[in-house]
Amino acid sequence: MKPLTTEEIRAVIAAGKLRDNLFKATGVFCLALALIVIVALVADMVIKGSDRFTLDFFLNFASRRATQAGILSAWVGSLLVMLVTAMAAVPLGVAAGLYLEEYAKRNWLTNLIEINITNLAAVPSIVYGLLALGIFVYQFGLGQSILSAGLTLALLILPIIIVATREAIRAIPAMIREGSMAVGATRWQTCRYHIVPYAMPGILTGVIIGLARAIGETAPIITIGALTFIAFLPPAPLSTLGDGSTAGLFDWVMAPFTVMPIQIFNWTSRPDPAFEVNAAAAGFVLMAMVLSMNAVAIFLRYKMRKNIKW
Amino acid sequence: MQIHDNPTLKAEARNLNFFYGEAKALKNINMPIYDKKVTALIGPSGCGKSTYLRSFNRMHDLYPGNRYEGEIRFFPDNTNLLAAEVDPIEVRMRIGMVFQKPNPFPKSIFENVAYGLRVRGENNKRVLDDKVEHALKGAAIWDEVKDRLADLASNLSGGQQQRLCIARALATDPELLLFDEPTSALDPIATGAIEELIHELKKRVTILIVTHNMQQAARVSDYTAYMFLGEMVEFGKTDEIFIKPKDKRTEDYITGRMG
């Protein structure tokens, strides 16, 4: 083959660059489209709901009158359910991920489990709701409580946390594990001093992605029977109850509740259009909750990763 | 000096075979390792040096499908390191290892060295301080890090990191120290420092070192073993191996006709 002349080389490069630029333009266009849609949605909610962004909106219970209705029981309910979800799903998910990566032998059984964890992530959330209704609400007698809801959502996000944990563990170089084992550490010591701490940023990201998904879930929560109209808060630990007795530390987990998405759904289904303003405002608050969770995740991951270099 | 008198045995491989699954990587290896001496393993890439080295601290047990046959006797207690009933963790507590690429943990310099002690249940601050200082001095890095023990180990230079890894291995007083090409990722000056250190270390610990560098083997070792395709071709005193090797294959390798 004859070597290319300078002109020919330049022509080849120019043709390549043209394709580069074409792709770049397409990419920017698609990105812009997606961003515009999101910004428009948020802006729409802010504009529609602007009348309700007052302190009262956050401190009032639901009400028959739209202007006086607030989201107190909804946001408190959402936070408490998330707390239960995190307390249940994080230890389980991390332990399962750790076991699968560090302890389990590779055989057909672990392969089967692996495939099914991926499948679980794809199960529609309403199915988890049905499962929880049967098991948590009736079988275990947990009722239509914060505990039932938290456990249900914990099941829902368990696969996300397991997968995140495993991926974070896989990113740790083998030589770190070997370095630990070589001084005589057991597997458990290696996990405790190295694997878990170094995987933590990745695990944390998974946890928050999971919680961000859970906080917006409506279907399974409705299935297990969250209330749509509730004018009291779960009993705070050690507070004095109506009958003069003192609430236990964990009485709140058995309390009935509602959550943000259900409150929103409830308002949108009212005939009075004034409630649409409430729905829009609450939608924005929910959105802000999710975004701030993501922000916290990004911040923590950045802080923790700074010290983890191989 | 009694260099030529009978040295004491520290370990001995007897009819050692090793398999990665079906693939046989070590073929009937017999070789002594002498107490408080440096033994170098040389041979072309892929001949099984690392495989052999990692058999001593049962590193292969970490991965499924690996299998040993034969024995590695460890003295003075005459334990077979490879015996099924011998706990690999116990073996690793007696035998330290330094890897090809420095692999400090992403923790402080202090914690890196203290780790082996913590694993053994030592949590007394005074004892840890003492032993960490001793190990860092032993690894000739104390003066460079004594004012910043709380700093991250990953901020050290490559050569310093490798000496830190040596300190980590020394902190627990191993009887045998394994080095797998410890200087292959380092520049000549850092390499010189490690070689000097090895010379110093053999006063108190037995050393088995894999190296690709013929000059290094000649400089640091008392004994040299030449491996080829999973076999131990020749073992002897380093000066004898380098000056008049008995096996044609050793001679070819040393004179640079291959490898």
Ligand SMILES: Nc1ncnc2c1ncn2[C@@H]1O[C@H](COP(=O)(O)OP(=O)(O)OP(=O)(O)O)[C@@H](O)[C@H]1O
């Ligand atoms: N984990 C493994 N699984 C299967 N085969 C392996 C594995 N590690 C090494 N081998 C094979 O075993 C043989 C010996 O490898 P080993 O790493 O011990 O060589 P080496 O002498 O240390 O080489 P180098 O000088 O390049 O480090 C090689 O053929 C290699 O391909």
Ligand SMILES: [Mg+2]
């Ligand atoms: Mg090697």
